[in-house]
Amino acid sequence: MKRSMLNTTSFTRSSPGSNLSEAPQFDEYDFIKSKFTSYDSRGQSQQATSYGRVNFLGHSQTSYAPYVCISKDDNPEDVVHLMLDETCWNLDGENLKLVLSVIGGSQNLKLTPVQKSAIKLGITKSVEEAGAWIFSGGTDTGIMKICGEAAAEYKEEHNDEKFVLIGMATWGKINNKEFLKHDTTRSCQTYHKDQNNSDPGPEFNHTHLIFVDDGKEKKFGVEIEMRTGIQEHLTNKADCQCVCLLVEGGLMTADITRSSLMKNIPVVVLDGSGRFADALAWAKRKSSLITDKEIQEKISHWCKDPNDQKKCCTLIRECLEKEHLIFIQKLEPYNSESIYQIIMHAFVVGYYKDQPENQLKKALEHNQLEIASEIFRKNSLFDIEVLKGLLLTAIIDGKTEFIKLLTENGVNFRDLVLEDVTEKFKEKIKIEKFEILFQCEVNKCKDDVGIHAAILIYLTLKKDIASLKLVLQNLDEPLANCLYICNICELMRVIEEDLDKSHFHDTNSIFDEFEKLAVDIIDRIFETDESSKTDNCSTNAILLAESSYEITAIQQGIRAQCRKFIATEAVQSLFAMVWHGEELLNQDRKNGSKFEKVLSPSPRIKCIVNNLFTLCFVFIFTIFLMGVLNGAYRIRTFANYFFLVTNIAFLFEEFRQCYKESFSFYVRDFWNIIDIIGIVSFFIGYVNQSIGHKHGLSLLCYVITLLSYYVKIMHVCHFSSQLGPKIVMIRKMLYDLGFFLVILMIFLTGFGVVEFVLLNESSPIENSSFNVSLENIFNVIIIKPYFRLYGELFLDELLTRNTRDNMNIFVIGIYMILTNVLLLNMLIAMFGYTFSVVQSETDTYWKFYRFKFLYEYSDISILPGPLKLIFHAYIFLKWVYKKCCNENSSYKRGDATLRKFENEKFKDVIWKRHIETTNCTGAKLNEIHDELKLTMDTLSKKLDKLLEREFLN
Numbered sequence: 001m002k003r004s005m006l007n008t009t010s011f012t013r014s015s016p017g018s019n020l021s022e023a024p025q026f027d028e029y030d031f032i033k034s035k036f037t038s039y040d041s042r043g044q045s046q047q048a049t050s051y052g053r054v055n056f057l058g059h060s061q062t063s064y065a066p067y068v069c070i071s072k073d074d075n076p077e078d079v080v081h082l083m084l085d086e087t088c089w090n091l092d093g094e095n096l097k098l099v100l101s102v103i104g105g106s107q108n109l110k111l112t113p114v115q116k117s118a119i120k121l122g123i124t125k126s127v128e129e130a131g132a133w134i135f136s137g138g139t140d141t142g143i144m145k146i147c148g149e150a151a152a153e154y155k156e157e158h159n160d161e162k163f164v165l166i167g168m169a170t171w172g173k174i175n176n177k178e179f180l181k182h183d184t185t186r187s188c189q190t191y192h193k194d195q196n197n198s199d200p201g202p203e204f205n206h207t208h209l210i211f212v213d214d215g216k217e218k219k220f221g222v223e224i225e226m227r228t229g230i231q232e233h234l235t236n237k238a239d240c241q242c243v244c245l246l247v248e249g250g251l252m253t254a255d256i257t258r259s260s261l262m263k264n265i266p267v268v269v270l271d272g273s274g275r276f277a278d279a280l281a282w283a284k285r286k287s288s289l290i291t292d293k294e295i296q297e298k299i300s301h302w303c304k305d306p307n308d309q310k311k312c313c314t315l316i317r318e319c320l321e322k323e324h325l326i327f328i329q330k331l332e333p334y335n336s337e338s339i340y341q342i343i344m345h346a347f348v349v350g351y352y353k354d355q356p357e358n359q360l361k362k363a364l365e366h367n368q369l370e371i372a373s374e375i376f377r378k379n380s381l382f383d384i385e386v387l388k389g390l391l392l393t394a395i396i397d398g399k400t401e402f403i404k405l406l407t408e409n410g411v412n413f414r415d416l417v418l419e420d421v422t423e424k425f426k427e428k429i430k431i432e433k434f435e436i437l438f439q440c441e442v443n444k445c446k447d448d449v450g451i452h453a454a455i456l457i458y459l460t461l462k463k464d465i466a467s468l469k470l471v472l473q474n475l476d477e478p479l480a481n482c483l484y485i486c487n488i489c490e491l492m493r494v495i496e497e498d499l500d501k502s503h504f505h506d507t508n509s510i511f512d513e514f515e516k517l518a519v520d521i522i523d524r525i526f527e528t529d530e531s532s533k534t535d536n537c538s539t540n541a542i543l544l545a546e547s548s549y550e551i552t553a554i555q556q557g558i559r560a561q562c563r564k565f566i567a568t569e570a571v572q573s574l575f576a577m578v579w580h581g582e583e584l585l586n587q588d589r590k591n592g593s594k595f596e597k598v599l600s601p602s603p604r605i606k607c608i609v610n611n612l613f614t615l616c617f618v619f620i621f622t623i624f625l626m627g628v629l630n631g632a633y634r635i636r637t638f639a640n641y642f643f644l645v646t647n648i649a650f651l652f653e654e655f656r657q658c659y660k661e662s663f664s665f666y667v668r669d670f671w672n673i674i675d676i677i678g679i680v681s682f683f684i685g686y687v688n689q690s691i692g693h694k695h696g697l698s699l700l701c702y703v704i705t706l707l708s709y710y711v712k713i714m715h716v717c718h719f720s721s722q723l724g725p726k727i728v729m730i731r732k733m734l735y736d737l738g739f740f741l742v743i744l745m746i747f748l749t750g751f752g753v754v755e756f757v758l759l760n761e762s763s764p765i766e767n768s769s770f771n772v773s774l775e776n777i778f779n780v781i782i783i784k785p786y787f788r789l790y791g792e793l794f795l796d797e798l799l800t801r802n803t804r805d806n807m808n809i810f811v812i813g814i815y816m817i818l819t820n821v822l823l824l825n826m827l828i829a830m831f832g833y834t835f836s837v838v839q840s841e842t843d844t845y846w847k848f849y850r851f852k853f854l855y856e857y858s859d860i861s862i863l864p865g866p867l868k869l870i871f872h873a874y875i876f877l878k879w880v881y882k883k884c885c886n887e888n889s890s891y892k893r894g895d896a897t898l899r900k901f902e903n904e905k906f907k908d909v910i911w912k913r914h915i916e917t918t919n920c921t922g923a924k925l926n927e928i929h930d931e932l933k934l935t936m937d938t939l940s941k942k943l944d945k946l947l948e949r950e951f952l953n
Contacts, residue, residue, distance in 0.1 A: 049181055071213055098133070100243055102143055103253050134150075150165075171211040173217075245268050271330050282298060359371075360390055465510055566848045578854060607716070
């Protein structure tokens with residue numbers, strides 16, 4: 001009969017899983033009746049009659065356990081289908097990796113509460129950490145009851161349904177089994193145990209129950225063969241593995257243990273739990289030296305029958321044939337961690353004897369570092385391809401300790417294949433813009449450094465600081481790598497502006513961490529140079545040597561906006577040397593021709609010459625525009641051609657800078673944007689006038705150009721310790737002002753529309769011929785509300801007009817409160833915050849922008865204005881010559897000695913940090929120890945006083 005009153009989903013405890021069977025899909029109850037049989041009272045086979053959901057009377061349950069009674073001759077594969085199929089029990093077999101079969105004593109289990117607690121915690125940890133399913137005998141006695149208590153405690157603590165506990169019991173020994181017959185009139189069957197009956201009942205905390213019937217009553221062990229078969233088919237179907245946990249037990253448990261071992265299922269024996277478990281643990285330790293007589297003597301205190309002793313002796317002998325699958329763990333108080341570890345050890349090692357690569361795969365998959373370390377200790381030969389795959393998996397999963405273990409055992413990042421790495425990493429990057437960033441940055445690197453770049457970028461995108469630090473310790477050029485990570489963080493910030501703001505904090509943390517690490521490295525190198533009095537030779541060489549990323553550390557620091565790094569004493573001492581004439585920043589010029597050296601004196605001289613020309617140019621351009629406005633000049637004059645050629649020279653200079661730097665870095669610079677605005681505006685105005693269009697547009701473009709040059713003059717103020725930070729504040733406040741203007745425009749437009757409607761005596765509602773000019777609309781909607789911000793209320797005009805019920809005055813009042821009180825004060829608060837942020841790091845900002853200013857002037861020519869075209873022509877011809885002759889850049893990577901020196905200083909920094917962390921932890925422990933000691937002394941004194949009073953009384 002089909003299920004009509006039962007909604008399966010509302011009662012199952014299982015998580016949704018995929019259909020792992022290729023069998024046809026049936027309704028759960030139809031499937032049970034079509035596949036399973038049972039026995040009637042006369043022992044005749046019949047269709048299954050006991051199935052459904054069970055509610056245990058007297059126990060509160062949030063859901064009801066599915067159950068079924070089957071024949072011992074039914075196919076175990078059908079039972080597995082019942083478990084996994086989405087129309088049946090719908091257990092999640094896709095993510096199943098471990099089946100833990102708990103076997104042992106069902107009656108008279110003598111364990112202390114502490115031992116029970118240790119077993120429960122070991123089982124619970126297997127579920128929590130490894131996602132294991134637990135199989136037990138299913139009744140409310142012995143070890144099965146302990147499993148049920150573990151499930152109840154887990155559910156109470158975690159409040160989820162992850163714990164899958166499947167009970168399998170003999171149908172003939174179940175107390176009051178008549179209550180489990182399927183009743184089509186009820187959604188679930190209510191079960192209660194007959195206390196006068198000695199037979200056990202089902203344990204109510206089990207999530208699923210399977211009863212096995214052989215048509216006979218009062219016979220234990222009927223389910224053993226079916227249970228083993230189900231576990232075997234389940235491991236094949238769900239691609240998982242089974243481990244047995246042996247606790248105490250008698251002769252029947254010995255038979256189950258032997259059966260499991262013969263099927264190559266590892267068995268964990270809890271030594272100290274009693275009876276058969278103790279005997280098997282003792283026998284394994286004795287191994288081949290043991291005799292049958294000694295075994296019989298060992299088990300005689302619990303196995304009295306001589307025939308049973310012989311049978312048990314035979315079973316132990318057969319078990320010892322598979323002794324490599326037997327794992328012993330002493331059952332000691334509070335050793336739940338050890339129980340879980342030995343279960344995982346059996347899970348990882350037991351199935352893959354003499355297959356260390358597969359053992360390592362399982363250890364990595366389940367994060368078993370100690371087991372992996374032991375595997376490396378016991379084996380010396382591994383397939384390098386497998387180890388490379390494991391290293392890549394460890395990086396993807398962010399398992400730092402495994403990365404460290406694999407690198408310590410000879411696996412190198414250089415052994416990885418770039419194509420495999422990029423493909424795997426891109427699969428794991430969920431955000432499309434981050435994937436594009438990853439691909440673009442990897443493509444910029446050469447093959448020999450692409451692997452390192454890909455790993456660093458991926459870990460930065462994952463925000464895995466621990467793994468990043470570990471990878472850095474296994475790579476050369478730690479300073480360049482730290483700054484490269486900072487540069488990736490800077491690019492991530494740009495992307496994250498369009499994403500969830502919660503990511504910002506993590507990105508800033510990574511940036512700060514590795515900027516601090518870069519600062520520590522360069523400070524350490526600088527200190528060594530200072531102590532050895534080598535005029536900072538090593539420091540300057542490391543800062544100016546081209547790294548694997550084909551860029552110097554100085555360039556990386558500027559691109560990544562690492563202000564604290566640029567503000568270090570090492571970098572600032574380099575600034576002093578370069579500013580006064582030493583050509584260090586531009587090695588091509590230093591090693592170039594005499595012509596290039598003449599054109600590139602010290603940055604100080606180039607700064608003076610170029611800025612003097614800029615001032616003269618701005619002055620002449622100002623006079624020119626004022627003359628045009630007064631009608632004193634015509635457009636096509638000699639001055640106009642001079643301005644044209646000068647702006648062409650400026651445009652080529654911007655192209656050169658953009659080519660030398662990356663485009664993304666170029667457009668991030670505020671001053672470059674100002675330059676482009678000025679140059680583009682000039683050319684628009686010039687072209688417009690050349691073709692004879694409106695004179696006003698050309699004047700507007702020229703005015704914008706002039707303003708951009710006036711703003712550009714402020715760039716030189718960065719050199720001043722007083723004015724430099726103020727320029728930074730102004731620039732940052734402009735960003736704040738941009739956001740403010742967006743909000744303000746909404747208020748302006750909204751109020752302007754309201755005022756326009758209220759001030760017009762005729763409207764579309766009253767007059768179909770209503771028509772006003774666009775200029776009038778703009779004045780009322782935008783101009784008037786804007787000037788009201790500054791106190792121009794237009795009250796005379798307002799009071800002389802016939803307003804609609806004087807509502808406009810009320811609207812103006814609300815508008816003034818919102819804009820002048822709320823919005824303007826919000827803007828002031830934003831400006832105040834920006835000021836305080838910059839002011840708190842005034843020295844750092846000044847030193848950073850001063851060095852950036854120096855870097856820009858170290859790269860340009862001394863020739864000003866139109867004469868720059870000579871320099872640009874020379875540079876272009878030189879570039880063409882190099883391309884034709886296939887000459888490489890004169891930049892060279894730092895030599896091996898220099899890289900070794902840098903790596904040593906990096907290790908010193910890491911060791912120093914480790915010592916500081918250890919000392920900090922030790923200080924905290926000492927503080928806690930002192931507090932505990934003080935508390936104990938206080939309690940001791942109080943106890944002495946109480947005992948003294950008691951004695952006196």
